[in-house]
Amino acid sequence: MTKLEYLKESPSQTAGPYVHIGCTPNFIGNTGIFKEDLGARMVNEQTKGQRITIKGRVFDGTGTSLKDAMLEIWQADSEGLFNSPSETRGETDPNFTGWGRQPVNLDSGEFCFETVKPGSVPFPDGRPQAPHINFWIVARGINLGLNTRMYFPEEEEANAADPVLGRVEHRVRVSTLIAKQSGDTYTFDIYIQGDNETVFFDI
Amino acid sequence: MSKPTTNAGPFFPRDRNWHPPALSPNYKTSVLRSPQKALLSLGNTISETTGPVFGHNMLGELDHDLVQNYAKPGECAQGERIIVHGHVLDEEAKPVPNALVEVWQANAGGRYRHKKDGYLAPLDPNFGGCGRVITDENGYYAFRTVRPGPYPWPNGVNDWRPSHIHFSLFGSGFAQRLITQMYFEGDPHIPLCPIVRTINDPAAIEMLVAKLDMNHSVPMDARAYRFDIVLRGRRSTMFENRMEGN
Numbered sequence: 001m002t003k004l005e006y007l008k009e010s011p012s013q014t015a016g017p018y019v020h021i022g023c024t025p026n027f028i029g030n031t032g033i034f035k036e037d038l039g040a041r042m043v044n045e046q047t048k049g050q051r052i053t054i055k056g057r058v059f060d061g062t063g064t065s066l067k068d069a070m071l072e073i074w075q076a077d078s079e080g081l082f083n084s085p086s087e088t089r090g091e092t093d094p095n096f097t098g099w100g101r102q103p104v105n106l107d108s109g110e111f112c113f114e115t116v117k118p119g120s121v122p123f124p125d126g127r128p129q130a131p132h133i134n135f136w137i138v139a140r141g142i143n144l145g146l147n148t149r150m151y152f153p154e155e156e157e158a159n160a161a162d163p164v165l166g167r168v169e170h171r172v173r174v175s176t177l178i179a180k181q182s183g184d185t186y187t188f189d190i191y192i193q194g195d196n197e198t199v200f201f202d203i
Numbered sequence: 204m205s206k207p208t209t210n211a212g213p214f215f216p217r218d219r220n221w222h223p224p225a226l227s228p229n230y231k232t233s234v235l236r237s238p239q240k241a242l243l244s245l246g247n248t249i250s251e252t253t254g255p256v257f258g259h260n261m262l263g264e265l266d267h268d269l270v271q272n273y274a275k276p277g278e279c280a281q282g283e284r285i286i287v288h289g290h291v292l293d294e295e296a297k298p299v300p301n302a303l304v305e306v307w308q309a310n311a312g313g314r315y316r317h318k319k320d321g322y323l324a325p326l327d328p329n330f331g332g333c334g335r336v337i338t339d340e341n342g343y344y345a346f347r348t349v350r351p352g353p354y355p356w357p358n359g360v361n362d363w364r365p366s367h368i369h370f371s372l373f374g375s376g377f378a379q380r381l382i383t384q385m386y387f388e389g390d391p392h393i394p395l396c397p398i399v400r401t402i403n404d405p406a407a408i409e410m411l412v413a414k415l416d417m418n419h420s421v422p423m424d425a426r427a428y429r430f431d432i433v434l435r436g437r438r439s440t441m442f443e444n445r446m447e448g449n
Contacts, residue, residue, distance in 0.1 A: 013223070015382045018307065019369070084254055084376075121249050124247075145382060199240075
């Protein structure tokens with residue numbers, strides 16, 4: 001019999017407390033190597049769509065906010081298209097990267113992304129997904145990056161029909177995926193463990 | 204060598220018994236930073252199969268040369284000069300071209316250029332500890348640096364990290380995102396380290412141990428270490444379930 005031959009994925013290891021050195025060196029004052037930290041700017045003056053700010057913190061099991069976490073987000077543009085070579089549905093807004101990277105503030109633990117509200121994108125079966133932003137969180141003590149999603153509170157109808165949110169068995173937990181809105185600012189706090197533990201995904 | 208993948212389908216499921224579990228009590232920081240509820244299995248939608256891809260034109264001339272990219276003109280970083288090179292492949296052994304590889308590390312004495320690192324060993328004024336490279340059409344990458352030193356860290360009373368280089372990897376989809384660490388063949392600290400030992404399978408740990416590669420060493424200059432990295436593979440989209448008629 002032929003043996004199936006696949007390689008195994010390289011196993012993950014924690015990003016550690018000094019992730020900034022490699023990923024956001026300018027943020028910690030290590031200037032002169034890269035002109036600008038990658039992922040620091042997602043939009044420019046020409047970007048289409050509604051400008052929004054996303055803020056939040058990442059909390060451990062005692063409710064203490066992490067001071068050494070780094071977050072990345074990935075999202076569609078305002079028309080629901082991804083700035084990715086594997087996007088085949090149309091032309092993405094050339095003034096929007098779709099990808100952002102921010103470390104949390106070393107003292108306050110707060111992160112902040114300046115972006116636009118994404119349009120809806122389809123689920124594999126063709127149903128629309130509610131507008132959402134994919135999050136990836138790494139830090140000291142996190143052995144494998146955590147994946148979650150942020151949804152928008154004003155999209156009540158779309159959220160109710162969303163095929164991903166629909167899979168959350170314990171309905172009380174759906175609220176952990178929905179940001180709080182104040183004008184154009186959304187707050188999305190992430191709880192790694194505890195009563196309010198955020199829903200994390202195995203994607 | 205086989206051709207790069209052109210699939211845009213969903214990624215192979217992650218083997219979470221191969222990766223370290225979120226809760227690894229001997230790595231103490233993981234105790235309060237590990238989800239306790241089950242992850243929600245999602246599979247992939249287009250939000251996960253797509254991802255940012257970076258152009259080679261983004262790179263500076265010395266981004267892949269940590270010996271020089273923080274050094275004063277005419278000077279260079281202290282320590283054992285090494286070249287780290289290898290291929291980024293997927294689980295089907297296909298090369299992953301245009302993959303951004305970011306690296307960071309301590310200097311030869313085991314000290315990080317970071318305001319939160321207070322280890323006794325001195326900073327090297329000519330070493331920043333940061334570099335990046337993008338794989339070519341064959342998935343190949345290479346960078347030059349100095350071998351980082353081991354250092355003590357607060358976990359057990361006397362825990363030391365093996366010499367290691369941190370790696371951050373992008374493939375072609377956001378679900379491939381990976382951060383890991385590279386260790387050095389023969390380092391006696393590897394089997395002692397609580398972070399290494401968050402990984403249960405010795406064969407998985409072995410994947411993170413770079414091998415001394417004398418063939419690619421530069422005589423009278425720098426030794427080479429070979430480190431191949433594997434990212435998740437992906438299915439073809441041909442038979443993905445769609446509603447009939449779509």
